[in-house]
Amino acid sequence: MEINQLSSLVIKFETADMVGAPFSHQILLKMQFAGQGIGVDFQIAYIDREDLSEEEILEEGFSLNDDYSWKGQIDNAWLEPIKEILKKTPNKFNHKALEEEMNFFEIEVNQQSAGNPINQTDWEYFLQELIQAIYETSQKEAPFHLEYRRIDKDKNVKNFELNLYYAKRQAEGINSIGKTDSKPITWAQANAIIQQVFIGEFIPDAALKNEPKHTGKYISVGDGYWYEFTKSLKRPNGNKGYLTELEKTFDPWVD
Template identity: 35%
Template sequence: MHLKTDDLLRLEIDFDSGSIPPPFSHRFKLKLNFEKNFLNTAVDMEYTHREELTEEEILNEGFTLDDDYHWVGELHNAWVAPIKKLYIKSKWSNKKIDEEEGGIRILAKDIHGKIARTVPLNQEDWKIESQEIIQAIFETSKREAPLTVNFLHITSDSSLEIALTMKFSIRKAFALINGLEKELNWEKTKELLTNVYLPDYDYDIAKENKPTKRGTYIDCGDGFWHEFGKGIYNIDASYDAVYKIKEGFLNL
């Protein structure tokens, strides 16, 4: 059953990663209550089956020994419209989620007390939206700072320096271009960032200091500078992500 979007009072997004092995296996529940000027939000995230691993095995994968996360608070109302838009366009199934595959289930409640428990057929859309909401929660709760990707293009007579920042907490993207701030289109900037994380970056030749020689460079947010043409490689030969990254930044 699909409830009327204008009547939506609450959504619960329940995710389980299925048969993915630890320490990656996890589940989370997002509770979203639509208030007048904000999104009343709660998240419970739990990593599962870690008792099967040693502490060293968990740490070696880049995790900590306490990655579970719980938070209750207010999210910016910029998230209300995209969540409702996704709900409107979704198709639903009454079938249960396969325990091996995992996935997302949705509980919706409206102002009249009607409740609908369903599984969205567009699972990937809901997974992406959920991860973005969780990132907004991390920023709002100060667990993580907004992501900033730095780009540097140096020629013989000029330089272009761009700091691109995604603020999931307010669902806005900004670029600081040679010191001047510019607001960017959110969806197009997400596409650019998706490309940024597609190539293989050679950290053996990456530099920690900001480059000063002629060339084009990118710092993906971790403080290491990679040079285009020397340490960034497309993984998929049919898709030139490296070119799209460079052109995307040069055209901001």
């Protein structure tokens, strides 16, 4: 999609019909491009909860009011990535009817071109990044923090920390226990790691609440648990090499 001058972008999203409450939600994100920063008007509303009890909502890890709205500005570091995904978006929109398992997704550019982008999957991931930038900027959430720890048979401990600052679209890698030596890591590298990690199956009931002390490989993703490879972090169905590949991804950062 060729855009000579980007002045506004509106993104509308709604979870698929097959996604039930309390997970089902709608998102409206309006963006303005003028002056310093990117103007944002963001709203997320959780829907179809009328028939759920308070206990059912809380049991799924939600609160009784998860709706959120915010107006402000996000950093101009997001301007070029927004232009880049627009360039990769075909001018022709998708006009196929929505099926039960499909999310509703629509973009409107410069108050003119509007519709469902053919590269919807790319847009959905990008929208999640933008939302994290909004949450950090508005101080609703802290920057994302991931930690990988390998404890060898000789009790030698190797550690790698990954911090993603969505507000500034920056990444930081820190290796070794008690050290602050940063390893250069790009935003693209950091995102590739995050995407790879969250393919796995995380089992909180089998995870450690305290820092690991025994031989093994562990990962923490900021939820208060340490997940041990093969025990509380398992490969997804159909991906036999997941854990091996994950080890290959992290070990160079700690060795």
